[in-house]
Amino acid sequence: MAQRQARIAFDPRFTVADVPDRLFGSFVEHLGRCVYTGIYEPGHPTADAAGLRGDVLELVRELGPTMIRYPGGNFVSGYRWEDGVGPKQDRPRRLDLAWGVTETNQFGLGEFMKFCRAVGVEPNMAVNLGTRGLQEALDLMEYANHPSGTALSDLRRSHGDEEPYGIKLWCLGNEMDGPWQIGQMTATEYGRIADQTARAMRMIDPSLDLVACGSSSRGMPTFGSWEAEVLANCYKSVDFISAHAYYHPGDGDIPSFMASAQDMELFIDGVIATADAVGAELKTDKKINISFDEWNVWYQQDWEKSEHAKWVEAPRQLEDRYSAMDAVVFGSLLITLLRRADRVTAACLAQLVNIIGPIMTEPGGPAWRQTTFYPFAEASRHGRGKVLRVSADSPGFDTDKYGEVSALHSVAVAGEDGSVTVFAVNRDLDRPLTLTVDAGALESVGSVTCSTLTDEDPDARNTIDDQNRVVSVENKTVTTEDGTISVELPAMSWNTIRIRP
Numbered sequence: 001m002a003q004r005q006a007r008i009a010f011d012p013r014f015t016v017a018d019v020p021d022r023l024f025g026s027f028v029e030h031l032g033r034c035v036y037t038g039i040y041e042p043g044h045p046t047a048d049a050a051g052l053r054g055d056v057l058e059l060v061r062e063l064g065p066t067m068i069r070y071p072g073g074n075f076v077s078g079y080r081w082e083d084g085v086g087p088k089q090d091r092p093r094r095l096d097l098a099w100g101v102t103e104t105n106q107f108g109l110g111e112f113m114k115f116c117r118a119v120g121v122e123p124n125m126a127v128n129l130g131t132r133g134l135q136e137a138l139d140l141m142e143y144a145n146h147p148s149g150t151a152l153s154d155l156r157r158s159h160g161d162e163e164p165y166g167i168k169l170w171c172l173g174n175e176m177d178g179p180w181q182i183g184q185m186t187a188t189e190y191g192r193i194a195d196q197t198a199r200a201m202r203m204i205d206p207s208l209d210l211v212a213c214g215s216s217s218r219g220m221p222t223f224g225s226w227e228a229e230v231l232a233n234c235y236k237s238v239d240f241i242s243a244h245a246y247y248h249p250g251d252g253d254i255p256s257f258m259a260s261a262q263d264m265e266l267f268i269d270g271v272i273a274t275a276d277a278v279g280a281e282l283k284t285d286k287k288i289n290i291s292f293d294e295w296n297v298w299y300q301q302d303w304e305k306s307e308h309a310k311w312v313e314a315p316r317q318l319e320d321r322y323s324a325m326d327a328v329v330f331g332s333l334l335i336t337l338l339r340r341a342d343r344v345t346a347a348c349l350a351q352l353v354n355i356i357g358p359i360m361t362e363p364g365g366p367a368w369r370q371t372t373f374y375p376f377a378e379a380s381r382h383g384r385g386k387v388l389r390v391s392a393d394s395p396g397f398d399t400d401k402y403g404e405v406s407a408l409h410s411v412a413v414a415g416e417d418g419s420v421t422v423f424a425v426n427r428d429l430d431r432p433l434t435l436t437v438d439a440g441a442l443e444s445v446g447s448v449t450c451s452t453l454t455d456e457d458p459d460a461r462n463t464i465d466d467q468n469r470v471v472s473v474e475n476k477t478v479t480t481e482d483g484t485i486s487v488e489l490p491a492m493s494w495n496t497i498r499i500r501p
């Protein structure tokens with residue numbers, strides 16, 4: 001069989017957008033073992049004085065998230081933030097209806113802020129618009145952001161945090177369209193509450209960045225009409241509309257799973273078209289951008305079929321173990337977010353540790369990298385600067401859901417130092433690709449390297465006993481001649497090509 005060929009070309013003068021810092025966000029929810037025995041485990045041999053696991057902090061720094069959304073997720077819709085502040089012995093144990101467990105509240109806002117400072121990320125805080133509303137959102141803001149001299153700001157100071165937290169990015173509730181959500185609302189109800197909450201929060205601080213809930217997925221029956229109605233109510237008072245998407249093969253064909261980014265692109269197109277239509281009707285030049293604040297591969301069907309003991313503390317929930325194939329699909333989702341960075345200006349990988357996370361831990365034991373760790377870490381590290389317009393030509397492969405889809409999925413990012421990084425996925429499960437990169441428009445092409453994540457076994461995973469079964473390794477097939485680079489992309493692979501001046 002002749003080797004399949006793909007080609008891309010770009011010119012650093014032609015750009016899509018600056019890569020927004022917030023594109024590499026992640027998410028910590030009070031869910032399963034994300035917090036407890038994930039990032040927080042006071043008895044762990046590596047724990048610091050605040051109970052944060054040192055081995056996890058180190059891996060999070062290496063992963064490189066820029067922002068972390070907290071405390072949910074579905075959890076936030078039943079959460080009383082004040083349960084999680086103040087002396088630990090006084091914190092109440094509560095039923096968490098979202099996940100059917102007991103919440104001990106030993107970790108709360110103060111601990112989360114310590115975690116954010118320890119790993120150097122921006123906090124992204126969600127308010128409860130399920131069982132609570134405007135007043136509690138204002139109380140939380142006063143506790144978190146007001147310097148001093150009021151009941152709640154002084155309460156924070158009495159809890160040991162003299163300085164305000166300065167949280168700038170806030171989510172107005174979570175997935176309020178979902179029948180599973182505590183306090184689900186219609187679009188009209190939610191749009192009005194989001195608007196009122198946003199306007200009142202801005203009375204405390206007009207410079208906040210506020211996210212209204214969009215649809216919980218593109219598959220929701222109200223997708224589109226939900227965004228239109230919510231934004232008709234709160235367009236002027238918010239900055240972002242959220243999007244959430246999780247991908248898994250389900251009962252479908254694997255090639256369609258490999259092409260999941262097609263769905264993500266359609267989702268982004270649909271939300272932007274809807275938001276812009278509302279803006280056009282309002283005759284405003286203000287644009288609402290997307291906060292893609294939950295995205296990942298998630299084998300949801302396994303979770304739906306699983307049984308859990310009720311009201312236990314921090315059980316093993318949603319602990320997907322990612323395969324090499326999952327990491328390639330995951331990388332392709334990241335490529336989509338970068339390609340659409342003109343309008344997707346915030347995003348959160350859901351989630352960070354244990355819960356559908358790139359990092360796994362054992363209580364009292366080790367922490368290790370899942371396969372999905374590598375694409376995220378490489379994109380966060382090297383995908384900074386300006387997204388370039390890329391022209392691409394690639395052979396295709398057949399999928400049941402999307403018809404023929406190109407095997408190559410790629411994006412190029414120009415750094416300030418004159419380097420360009422190409423992230424490229426070969427989505428074809430069986431056939432390798434020779435990729436030719438026309439870098440002739442660059443002033444110079446110095447050293448070129450490529451790292452590749454793939455495996456002959458699509459199902460290969462990293463486990464506690466074999467933590468480095470699937471890793472990114474140097475791809476030694478790179479050649480360069482007169483500004484043209486050539487590299488072999490194995491079937492089902494994620495690749496990071498670094499072109500230095």
Ligand code: AHR
Pocket residue numbers: 029072073074075174175216294350351
């Ligand atoms: O990330 C897991 C859950 O998925 C979140 O709690 C919820 O917002 C979404 O449905």
